[in-house]
Every structure is written in structure tokens, then in C-alpha cells.
Amino acid sequence: MNLGLIAQAVGMFAVTNIDDIVLLALFFSGASRPWPVVVGQYLGFAGILALSIIGALGAGLLPPAVLPYLGLLPLLLGLRAGWKAWRDRDEPEASVSGPSLLTVAAVTFANGGDNIGVYVPVFATAGRAGLVVFSVVFLVLVGVWCALGRFFATRPAVARGLSRWGHVVLPVVLIAIGVLILVEGLT
Structure with missing residues (x-):
């Protein structure tokens, strides 16, 4: 087991997904049950991971010029x-x-357009064994991220704030993410 590769995967996941903890806390604060948030997070991330692997293997499913327009969805x-x-x-x-x-x-x-942009070149040079390591580490960390989001959403002070302002904060965060993806991608 290559610990350096695992550490690289952990670091890369954390850097490219730090904003997801805020989104997850917001989603969990408004959810009556946690499973739709967890399954939805895994499905969305599986799509990001699949496109990144396909891109790294040379299929080029989405041209780079299209990635910024993914910002329209959260917007x-x-x-x-x-x-x-x-x-x-x-x-x-x-x-x-x-x-x-x-x-x-x-x-x-x-929200994963930036992830894809980072993952594709790294995956392209990681080799098949490296792709497996990155994929496994990333999928484990999605669960950790969900646990952190749920943890933050259930802290009394955070939960009160999210309960009171979450319905306002979530649209603002989604709009900001959408605009950021569009602006960064188109400049």
C-alpha cells in the first residue's frame, strides 16, 4: 500500500471538497432523514469521479469549455x-x-467542475493502480464528509442558526457557487 499516494488522495479530496461540508450541513439541517443527503452526495460524487476517470483515460466526455456551464445548475x-x-x-x-x-x-x-479539472490530470498520470487508490480513498472520504456535515448540522448552536437562517443561507450559497463556477470557468 502506497501511503504517499493515499496521503495525496486525502489532501486532494479535502482541498477540492471543503465547500461541500457547508453544503452538507445545510442539506442535513433541512432534512427530516439523513439518507437522501448521503445517497445524493454519493451519487453526485460518483458522477464526478466517473467523468474524471473517463477524462483521464482519454475519452474526453465533456470538453473543458462545457465545465463552467455546470455552474448553471446550482445557480x-x-x-x-x-x-x-x-x-x-x-x-x-x-x-x-x-x-x-x-x-x-x-x-x-x-459543484464538481473544479474537482474534475483537478482530478483528470492527476488521474491521467496515476496509472490503473493509482486510480483504484484515489477512487477508494475518495469514496471513503465522501462518507467522512457526510458525517462531518451531519455533525455540524446537529451541534446545538449551529443547528439553531441553520434552523433560523438555513432557508436563506442555502439559496445564497447555491447561487454563489453557481456564479463562482461560471465566472472562474469563463475567465
């Missing part, structure tokens, strides 16, 4: 969530079901 989801929060501002929050599995997966995938 539109953020606008939709913001509209819903504004529209339902006077409604009691008793029946909130939280984000759907597909919403979490879509946001995770759309």
Missing part, C-alpha cells in the same frame, strides 16, 4: 430555493421534508 437551484423561501416566508415550517436525493446529487455534481 438555478439556488434561485428556485430562494423563490420558494420567499414565497413561503409566512408559512409555518412544520412540514419541511428537506432536500431530495436528486437535488443533493445535482448540486454535488454541478
